[in-house]
Amino acid sequence: MQRNFMPRNGGRTPLIHAAMALLLASLSSPAWSAMVTLHEAAVESIFAQSGFADPVDLRFGPTIQYVAPALLDVGSSTEFNQLKNNFLGLPNTTVRLFFVDTISWCGDNGSVAGCANNSIAIVNSTTAASPTVGDELIAHELGHVFGLEHTGGDNLMNPTINDGRNSLTAGQITDLLADYNVLYDVNNKPYVDIAPVLVVAAATAVPLPGAALLMLGALLPLGLARRRA
Ligand SMILES: [Zn+2]
Numbered sequence: 001m002q003r004n005f006m007p008r009n010g011g012r013t014p015l016i017h018a019a020m021a022l023l024l025a026s027l028s029s030p031a032w033s034a035m036v037t038l039h040e041a042a043v044e045s046i047f048a049q050s051g052f053a054d055p056v057d058l059r060f061g062p063t064i065q066y067v068a069p070a071l072l073d074v075g076s077s078t079e080f081n082q083l084k085n086n087f088l089g090l091p092n093t094t095v096r097l098f099f100v101d102t103i104s105w106c107g108d109n110g111s112v113a114g115c116a117n118n119s120i121a122i123v124n125s126t127t128a129a130s131p132t133v134g135d136e137l138i139a140h141e142l143g144h145v146f147g148l149e150h151t152g153g154d155n156l157m158n159p160t161i162n163d164g165r166n167s168l169t170a171g172q173i174t175d176l177l178a179d180y181n182v183l184y185d186v187n188n189k190p191y192v193d194i195a196p197v198l199v200v201a202a203a204t205a206v207p208l209p210g211a212a213l214l215m216l217g218a219l220l221p222l223g224l225a226r227r228r229a
Contacts, residue, residue, distance in 0.1 A: 036063045036099050036196045037128050042135035043142070046156060046166045051173045056182065057191035058142075064088055069201040072101040074115065074122055080105060083199075084120050092119060094193040095145055095181055097138070099125040101199075113137055113161060116144035119181055125198075132163040139166060142192075146176035 038060055048055030066088065071079055083098055090096065096119060103124055106115035113127040114137050121141035128134045136156065143157050150159045157172070158165045168176075176182065182190050 035125050035129060036198050037125070037134055038196060039128075039135035039138060043139045046135070046139040046168075047142075047176075049166070049168060051168060051170055054189050056177075057185075057189065059191055059193050061094075061193065061195045063196045063198055065203060066098070066197050066199050067201070067203050068199055071199050072201060073104055074100055074102070074106070075104040077105065080115070080117075080122075083122060084117055088195065088197065090195055091193070093181055093183060094119070094195050095142065096120045096195050096197050097141075098122040098197045098199055099128060101125065114141040116141040119145060121145050127161070133161045136163070136166055137161055142194075143168075143172075143176065145181055146179040148172050148176060 040058065040060055044055065044058050047058065066086075068082070071082060074080055074083065083096070088096065098120065100122055101124070103112050103115050103122060104110065106112050106122075113124045115122045121138070121144065123137055123141060127137050130137070140156055140161070148157050151157045154165050154167050155172075156166045156168055177190055182192055184190055
């Protein structure tokens, strides 16, 4: 199920990276959709592996809800650009990591788990939630954001998702550390500001499983009021 993709060229032109074959199609249940899973420690470890003089500090901010029912599936260049061109009031060096239900367009039509371009990455929230490959999906898309192209083998930038494909070459590490999305603190240590963005059909409180909602019925008005605060 390997997907074609449009390779990124050397510049920062707006080419788009369709990402990974969606091997976990069985996980594409709506029950799992529309949620944010960051795997922060695991993703950070990929950008701290042997070869990095200093680990890249991934500074995930609070999750932003973005109400856009038409974008729960990213299905066209127009829809992709609606995400790409909406900076949500954030600096253009803050990477926007969108979680959507499905991606059916990323350079061309088809179902992929992730898509990236310049300072945005879009992931299928179901695949991102996978305990085995979710971290690699997010790291792979961040790799594109940092300017890396597809390659093969056990490399992170292998376009096919598979647990354990997370290595980076010395050349890739050099390249990504020079990307404009990688910032440096006063001690010259690399970091990246990342805003997780949950695309939702309507503004909601923190999503709860249906069963938990029923159990908490009596407490719900109070709980919702607090969560909206
Ligand atoms: Zn890719």
